[in-house]
Amino acid sequence: MILAKVIGTVWATKKDEKLTGMKLQIVRPVELDYAEKEGFFVAVDVVGAGVGEIVLVCQGSSARQTEPTENRAVDATIMAIVDKLDVVE
Amino acid sequence: MILAKVIGTVWATKKDEKLTGMKLQIVRPVELDYAEKEGFFVAVDVVGAGVGEIVLVCQGSSARQTEPTENRAVDATIMAIVDKLDVVE
Amino acid sequence: MILAKVIGTVWATKKDEKLTGMKLQIVRPVELDYAEKEGFFVAVDVVGAGVGEIVLVCQGSSARQTEPTENRAVDATIMAIVDKLDVVE
Amino acid sequence: MILAKVIGTVWATKKDEKLTGMKLQIVRPVELDYAEKEGFFVAVDVVGAGVGEIVLVCQGSSARQTEPTENRAVDATIMAIVDKLDVVE
Amino acid sequence: MILAKVIGTVWATKKDEKLTGMKLQIVRPVELDYAEKEGFFVAVDVVGAGVGEIVLVCQGSSARQTEPTENRAVDATIMAIVDKLDVVE
Numbered sequence A, B, C, D, E: 001m002i003l004a005k006v007i008g009t010v011w012a013t014k015k016d017e018k019l020t021g022m023k024l025q026i027v028r029p030v031e032l033d034y035a036e037k038e039g040f041f042v043a044v045d046v047v048g049a050g051v052g053e054i055v056l057v058c059q060g061s062s063a064r065q066t067e068p069t070e071n072r073a074v075d076a077t078i079m080a081i082v083d084k085l086d087v088v089e
Helices: A060-064 B062-063 C060-065 D060-064 E059-064
Strands: A002-011 A026-031 A039-045 A054-059 A076-081 A086-087 B002-011 B025-029 B042-044 B054-059 B075-080 B084-087 C002-011 C025-029 C042-045 C054-059 C076-081 C084-087 D003-011 D024-029 D039-047 D054-059 D075-081 D085-086 E004-010 E024-029 E041-045 E053-058 E076-081 E086-088
Touching: A002 A039, A002 D039, A026 A076, A026 C076, A054 A060, A060 A076, A060 B062, A060 D060, B002 B042, B002 C054, B025 B075, B042 C002, B062 B075, B062 C060, C002 C042, C025 C076, C042 E004, C060 C076, C060 E059, D003 D039, D003 E041, D024 D060, D024 D075, D054 D060, D060 D075, D060 E059, E004 E041, E024 E076, E053 E059, E059 E076
Parallel strands: A039 A076, B042 B075, C042 C076, D039 D075, E041 E076
Antiparallel strands: A002 A026, A002 A054, A002 B084, A026 A039, A054 A076, A086 D003, B002 B025, B002 B054, B002 C084, B025 B042, B054 B075, C002 C025, C002 C054, C002 E086, C025 C042, C054 C076, D003 D024, D003 D054, D024 D039, D054 D075, D085 E004, E004 E024, E004 E053, E024 E041, E053 E076
16 A cells, blocks of 8 residues: 555546446645655545545555445545654664 | 546557557556646546546456456556545655 | 556467467557567567557456457556647656 | 565554554664664554564555454554565565 | 566565465566566566566456466566567667
């Protein structure tokens, strides 16, 4: 899973019918200190993550292993909101 | 999912039989301000996206989770046309 | 899918038994003007593409969604021969 | 699979319900001499790997092929603790 | 599939139970002239490839499409030993 920050939302009226009601959030990968990295992608949110929150994003076929995303054209899902990290470096 | 712009079309007469009728669009990833990034790839369009439109592309096995692409040799599908982005940076 | 050029063939006598008879072609990604990019990988050909031809390659689990590659250890399949591209840039 | 070092733990109270009880470890890819590379990601641990240990991480749909991770939104799993490497270079 | 050279072996006593007996080989991607590239990863060998041999490695879910790796936490499998390449450049 990737550590990321929710930085926005995608609005799309015309989409595959099975995506109706899915919340499409824009996420940007972050470092261990939550500093933003380059790049972004779009993930479906299944845990109610708001803009600015640090989350875990699951990618690939595993992104469909939540009840809301099952059998849908979703390749990235926000499946956890991060409370904190314990890092030993 | 990846934010991209449709920049063209691939014509291919000789292809796996299950791909007959699939629209093969060339997409180029874009930034949050829709500026084009480097690179491109080919995705099947299932939402009627035209050249120049900003779309979401789903990749991997999830690209087969739409009715037209099911069980087909398709690893990228345009599954939404983007209306707008709300981004907080 | 990736736009690529067939640049050669792999010969491998000793291989997983389900791969018997599969044609293993070496492909190199190309630009929109068919200029060769860096790198290469190996894909199974299911459309009779010859060396020098421009093709589409499907990767991941979708590479197994053709009759010849079904249930086989194949992660890249040439599933179309490109006639031409229409690109608006 | 990727050779990596466990460098920390993610705490996440709010997560997809099927992830309850999963141990979310932060892993950093390492070289053959165990020197840390750049970057990190999060993997579910199914072998009891502690912080500082060198492990193998399996990614993608294969990350769900262990009893604890089956059918869960997990795209990376620590599935082995490395004793040693024999490398001929 | 990726062209690679077997450069070593991973020893791991503590691993997911379904991996018992799997041979975990370290592979390094190579160029068309078999010159070693940067990087390495770990793949399960199902064709008896020895250290120093040039092989094909299949990745992702397709890595589980051999009898020994089926339903196992394996994301890369050595599924062919390369005899030779015919390359036209």
